Amino acid sequence: MALPAASAGADPGTAALLSIEAISLRFGGLKALSDVSFHVRNGELFSIIGPNGAGKTSMLNCISGRYTPSEGRVVFDGQDVTRLKPNRRAAIGIGRTFQNLALFSHMSVLDNIMVGRHHLLKNNFLTGALYWIGGAQKEELEHRRKVEEVIDFLDIQHVRKAAAGTLSYGLRKRVELARAVALEPKLILLDEPMAGMNLEEKEDMARYIVDLNEEWGMTIIMIEHDMGVVMDISHRVMVLDFGRKLVEGEPAEVLADPHVRKAYLGEDDLDEAAPAAMTA
Numbered sequence: 001m002a003l004p005a006a007s008a009g010a011d012p013g014t015a016a017l018l019s020i021e022a023i024s025l026r027f028g029g030l031k032a033l034s035d036v037s038f039h040v041r042n043g044e045l046f047s048i049i050g051p052n053g054a055g056k057t058s059m060l061n062c063i064s065g066r067y068t069p070s071e072g073r074v075v076f077d078g079q080d081v082t083r084l085k086p087n088r089r090a091a092i093g094i095g096r097t098f099q100n101l102a103l104f105s106h107m108s109v110l111d112n113i114m115v116g117r118h119h120l121l122k123n124n125f126l127t128g129a130l131y132w133i134g135g136a137q138k139e140e141l142e143h144r145r146k147v148e149e150v151i152d153f154l155d156i157q158h159v160r161k162a163a164a165g166t167l168s169y170g171l172r173k174r175v176e177l178a179r180a181v182a183l184e185p186k187l188i189l190l191d192e193p194m195a196g197m198n199l200e201e202k203e204d205m206a207r208y209i210v211d212l213n214e215e216w217g218m219t220i221i222m223i224e225h226d227m228g229v230v231m232d233i234s235h236r237v238m239v240l241d242f243g244r245k246l247v248e249g250e251p252a253e254v255l256a257d258p259h260v261r262k263a264y265l266g267e268d269d270l271d272e273a274a275p276a277a278m279t280a
């Protein structure tokens, strides 16, 4: 598949926007994450891969605040957010999309996107104050302007008035991305953005993700099972296996790693199988 290579154009900085420090997560007797540490730099497109049940979504949930780790710390933009509620994390710039679509199906595309923004800004004291000082109309116009910009970027103008539930799966995934982007996060967490898509839809989605990173400067953490896409567009990749970090590095390093090939292919296949044959 011909995809834009993020590593060619983007220029991730060296400062860590997110630091995951020795996180473990338990569900009763089950350890979903064991002592996982990594950093994501400002401007980076970072992917997390691993077999089913490896702990990928659990990690995103620890970053977004849905889960609180049993041990370890989550530091975002210099602030310890380990115990911060999800809505507070959204307000300081951590956005996300979900593995399963979470749109209001009877509402229009436009309203789905607007609702997200209103919800976020309502929680902001300064915005609330401006509203009462008389900036309500200006505020509303600013909302609309931002939302229209996102709608243009994701090429969903033609469906902006349609009920979200009537759209194709690929379009609904794009609307969900639009809603997350409209909140203007510094870091966006994408949980399987291409799951269930056909090849053309995947190519489109990959392009939007790269543009978000390169043109909008958004730092991205993506979970994705399509190995071709992950290796084409990511700056760095981390592999989880049974809740542990197996390896982390640039795509070529990760593909060449014998532990990764073993986890995906099984030890017996190591000699014959080429890394490009890996699929999750």
Ligand SMILES: Nc1ncnc2c1ncn2[C@@H]1O[C@H](COP(=O)(O)OP(=O)(O)OP(=O)(O)O)[C@@H](O)[C@H]1O
Binding pocket: 027, 030, 031, 032, 050, 051, 052, 053, 054, 055, 056, 057, 058, 059
């Ligand atoms: N809320 C929960 N309660 C109990 N166990 C959970 C919960 N969430 C996740 N787990 C368990 O934690 C482990 C890691 O699950 P997780 O969903 O994070 O894996 P994953 O790598 O995202 O898998 P997949 O690729 O299938 O989505 C699994 O054994 C799962 O059953």
